[in-house]
Amino acid sequence: MYSVTVRDHMMIAHSFKGQVFGPAQRLHGATFVVDVELKRPDLDGDGIVVDIARAMEALRQVLSELNFRNLDEVPSLAGRNTTSEVLARVVFDGMAAAIARGDLGPGAAAIEQMRVTLHESHIASASFEDRVVARPSSR
Amino acid sequence: MYSVTVRDHMMIAHSFKGQVFGPAQRLHGATFVVDVELKRPDLDGDGIVVDIARAMEALRQVLSELNFRNLDEVPSLAGRNTTSEVLARVVFDGMAAAIARGDLGPGAAAIEQMRVTLHESHIASASFEDRVVARPSSR
Amino acid sequence: MYSVTVRDHMMIAHSFKGQVFGPAQRLHGATFVVDVELKRPDLDGDGIVVDIARAMEALRQVLSELNFRNLDEVPSLAGRNTTSEVLARVVFDGMAAAIARGDLGPGAAAIEQMRVTLHESHIASASFEDRVVARPSSR
Amino acid sequence: MYSVTVRDHMMIAHSFKGQVFGPAQRLHGATFVVDVELKRPDLDGDGIVVDIARAMEALRQVLSELNFRNLDEVPSLAGRNTTSEVLARVVFDGMAAAIARGDLGPGAAAIEQMRVTLHESHIASASFEDRVVARPSSR
Amino acid sequence: MYSVTVRDHMMIAHSFKGQVFGPAQRLHGATFVVDVELKRPDLDGDGIVVDIARAMEALRQVLSELNFRNLDEVPSLAGRNTTSEVLARVVFDGMAAAIARGDLGPGAAAIEQMRVTLHESHIASASFEDRVVARPSSR
Amino acid sequence: MYSVTVRDHMMIAHSFKGQVFGPAQRLHGATFVVDVELKRPDLDGDGIVVDIARAMEALRQVLSELNFRNLDEVPSLAGRNTTSEVLARVVFDGMAAAIARGDLGPGAAAIEQMRVTLHESHIASASFEDRVVARPSSR
Numbered sequence: 001m002y003s004v005t006v007r008d009h010m011m012i013a014h015s016f017k018g019q020v021f022g023p024a025q026r027l028h029g030a031t032f033v034v035d036v037e038l039k040r041p042d043l044d045g046d047g048i049v050v051d052i053a054r055a056m057e058a059l060r061q062v063l064s065e066l067n068f069r070n071l072d073e074v075p076s077l078a079g080r081n082t083t084s085e086v087l088a089r090v091v092f093d094g095m096a097a098a099i100a101r102g103d104l105g106p107g108a109a110a111i112e113q114m115r116v117t118l119h120e121s122h123i124a125s126a127s128f129e130d131r132v133v134a135r136p137s138s139r
Numbered sequence: 140m141y142s143v144t145v146r147d148h149m150m151i152a153h154s155f156k157g158q159v160f161g162p163a164q165r166l167h168g169a170t171f172v173v174d175v176e177l178k179r180p181d182l183d184g185d186g187i188v189v190d191i192a193r194a195m196e197a198l199r200q201v202l203s204e205l206n207f208r209n210l211d212e213v214p215s216l217a218g219r220n221t222t223s224e225v226l227a228r229v230v231f232d233g234m235a236a237a238i239a240r241g242d243l244g245p246g247a248a249a250i251e252q253m254r255v256t257l258h259e260s261h262i263a264s265a266s267f268e269d270r271v272v273a274r275p276s277s278r
Numbered sequence: 279m280y281s282v283t284v285r286d287h288m289m290i291a292h293s294f295k296g297q298v299f300g301p302a303q304r305l306h307g308a309t310f311v312v313d314v315e316l317k318r319p320d321l322d323g324d325g326i327v328v329d330i331a332r333a334m335e336a337l338r339q340v341l342s343e344l345n346f347r348n349l350d351e352v353p354s355l356a357g358r359n360t361t362s363e364v365l366a367r368v369v370f371d372g373m374a375a376a377i378a379r380g381d382l383g384p385g386a387a388a389i390e391q392m393r394v395t396l397h398e399s400h401i402a403s404a405s406f407e408d409r410v411v412a413r414p415s416s417r
Numbered sequence: 418m419y420s421v422t423v424r425d426h427m428m429i430a431h432s433f434k435g436q437v438f439g440p441a442q443r444l445h446g447a448t449f450v451v452d453v454e455l456k457r458p459d460l461d462g463d464g465i466v467v468d469i470a471r472a473m474e475a476l477r478q479v480l481s482e483l484n485f486r487n488l489d490e491v492p493s494l495a496g497r498n499t500t501s502e503v504l505a506r507v508v509f510d511g512m513a514a515a516i517a518r519g520d521l522g523p524g525a526a527a528i529e530q531m532r533v534t535l536h537e538s539h540i541a542s543a544s545f546e547d548r549v550v551a552r553p554s555s556r
Numbered sequence: 557m558y559s560v561t562v563r564d565h566m567m568i569a570h571s572f573k574g575q576v577f578g579p580a581q582r583l584h585g586a587t588f589v590v591d592v593e594l595k596r597p598d599l600d601g602d603g604i605v606v607d608i609a610r611a612m613e614a615l616r617q618v619l620s621e622l623n624f625r626n627l628d629e630v631p632s633l634a635g636r637n638t639t640s641e642v643l644a645r646v647v648f649d650g651m652a653a654a655i656a657r658g659d660l661g662p663g664a665a666a667i668e669q670m671r672v673t674l675h676e677s678h679i680a681s682a683s684f685e686d687r688v689v690a691r692p693s694s695r
Numbered sequence: 696m697y698s699v700t701v702r703d704h705m706m707i708a709h710s711f712k713g714q715v716f717g718p719a720q721r722l723h724g725a726t727f728v729v730d731v732e733l734k735r736p737d738l739d740g741d742g743i744v745v746d747i748a749r750a751m752e753a754l755r756q757v758l759s760e761l762n763f764r765n766l767d768e769v770p771s772l773a774g775r776n777t778t779s780e781v782l783a784r785v786v787f788d789g790m791a792a793a794i795a796r797g798d799l800g801p802g803a804a805a806i807e808q809m810r811v812t813l814h815e816s817h818i819a820s821a822s823f824e825d826r827v828v829a830r831p832s833s834r
Binding site: 282284326 | 711715716776778779821825
């Protein structure tokens with residue numbers, strides 16, 4: 001299996017509901033350094049997994065909907081705890097939708113698997129990995 | 140699959156038996172920066188893989204049995220080469236036992252897979268990954 | 279000149295006032311990975327710059343006043359833009375006060391210089407460095 | 418599953434053919450920081466996945482055929498785009514051949530899986546992972 | 557002294573003249589991860605060293621003149637060994653010129669010192685640091 | 696001022712004397728990732744601070760006297776606490792002696808300043824920086 005990984009970041013505010021979160025129930029924030037790994041079994045005719053410039057632009061677009069925002073007030077996230085795990089899934093779904101729309105180019109249709117990792121500090125991160133199939137971004 | 144990874148470290152002395160180890164047969168030491176990745180297919184009702192504070196405390200406890208010690212004199216490790224690979228397994232078993240005891244909370248029972256990585260320098264690391272099932276820490 | 283550097287982090291929300299900040303005028307957040315470097319010309323009788331455990335505890339204390347908070351609502355920061363640069367100074371002043379109080383031990387009185395760096399992402403950081411002298415934390 | 422990862426690097430020039438590469442169609446270059454992860458289900462009698470010194474030497478040998486060269490002029494790569502993905506495969510095949518020749522010692526015959534990652538910058542990397550079986554280095 | 561550091565990168569080909577360079581006399585290449593640290597004694601009225609977005613854009617512009625090129629054929633570098641040290645100076649001069657032109661905003665005139673670091677691999681880097689004064693980019 | 700930094704590592708055992716060290720009074724160990732930064736005001740005729748291959752070899756030699764050893768039994772260190780700070784100085788003195796002997800080449804005589812940093816974990820490091828002058832390695 002081949003893969004390519006691209007990195008970007010976002011800076012957000014949020015708060016969590018639930019005693020398990022302790023002081024993180026207060027409004028606070030995070031820098032998420034985001035790695036997206038795109039996997040396919042064979043390379044295309046150019047010798048690549050995907051057009052890396054398009055993958056980076058798609059990631060920038062996905063993150064721009066969250067970047068420099070208070071996630072407690074983002075309608076599409078209403079009623080959910082925007083933990084690192086949940087946000088890894090949100091980024092995954094956004095990238096999967098971009099692939100389905102063709103934003104990463106026609107060759108990206110061969111991508112079979114994707115892993116999204118959000119590094120929230122030098123000592124903690126969260127990931128979501130799944131197969132990539134064209135589907136509505138429901139959860 | 141979702142995952143959460145937490146990081147801590149330990150500083151130990153040890154020596155190895157076997158010609159393959161060359162100068163590492165002498166008493167020397169290492170800092171191991173330890174990453175523990177906990178995986179489960181779905182998130183709990185709070186939107187998390189596990190209570191990250193509990194996971195970090197469990198890891199600190201597991202490492203405290205080895206930290207600042209000469210592993211050549213730790214009874215539970217007697218007769219074994221405490222290579223990075225072997226220690227990755229020791230940390231894995233310690234974390235699995237903590238999960239089985241409920242130290243990471245009841246939700247941790249949903250953890251299916253765990254990967255432990257020990258970084259021994261900027262150019263070398265070792266990992267052990269396996270399914271997590273409740274079992275005595277024997278090997 | 280000898281130095282010792284310790285690292286910790288904090289996760290905060292804030293917003294900035296001023297057109298120069300663009301989208302960062304909105305409420306957002308950051309993880310700051312914080313490095314504190316303590317410098318002195320000679321080592322003490324134990325061969326150290328400072329008791330590193332005390333330095334880490336002092337840093338944890340300084341960060342705990344800001345960690346998991348919305349800095350827009352922290353009274354001691356009212357009316358200021360809590361940029362990375364400003365926060366580097368706030369951490370500097372907090373550590374300098376801890377040294378002056380003796381929290382890092384009597385040997386810490388020999389510390390002459392301190393540098394505080396806040397890493398806000400994988401591509402940006404800010405620092406404040408100055409001489410360390412006992413003084414009130416006013417600015 | 419156990420694994421050991423070793424790191425080295427190479428510095429090469431190359432150019433790409435194909436509009437998808439944009440300015441990278443010009444002659445340019447890269448530092449590739451290369452991680453090779455070797456996996457096997459059980460450890461040998463010494464408690465290791467592989468003799469790490471031999472693994473590092475084998476990697477150094479594989480990279481030495483490419484290091485400090487213009488890959489556009491390396492005969493064995495003629496007619497191919499030497500993308501990070503393709504080079505990950507080239508390093509994989511070189512390491513697999515070294516294992517098959519016994520360069521990593523007889524115990525390395527138990528290695529079942531290998532993952533090669535080339536970091537081309539702080540924001541992009543490529544990997545190739547596959548089972549390891551004795552075979553000619555054809556592609 | 558306050559400072560802000562921004563990071564970007566470039567990927568270039570080049571060769572060196574001189575026996576001291578050994579195999580690096582051949583045409584090869586490098587990824588340079590570039591850190592630019594800008595220093596001034598006091599913050600401006602917004603609480604910043606410099607508009608970080610403008611600093612990143614200026615760095616991108618400076619690197620774009622070298623990025624994805626064979627430096628052996630860049631006229632402005634003719635007759636010089638484009639070592640990491642020399643390129644650190646080239647980036648320094650480019651950023652100093654951008655500051656002098658006002659590209660980083662009027663507040664950047666207060667910048668007194670700049671340090672440019674080029675990371676050429678995980679084990680080697682080079683830096684150039686100097687005072688910043690408006691001057692022609694001669695060397 | 697120009698500088699070049701090279702990185703290597705060593706893995707040692709040791710123990711400390713003094714209540715301030717707490718559990719580190721026991722025999723334990725560390726991996727030290729070592730950075731040596733060499734500084735001079737101007738480059739030589741080849742456009743370099745120093746022959747980087749010779750600098751790396753000199754560092755390897757200096758570390759080889761300590762690597763894979765129990766520092767409590769190294770005669771030249773008898774009676775001293777081999778803290779990170781003290782070892783930074785030991786490496787500094789070893790590199791300064793190598794420069795004085797000409798091991799880094801005649802051009803290295805122009806090196807004016809050196810900084811040695813030992814990273815003992817992902818959260819702590821120690822440095823020693825001083826002018827470089829030919830002198831006996833007394834302390």
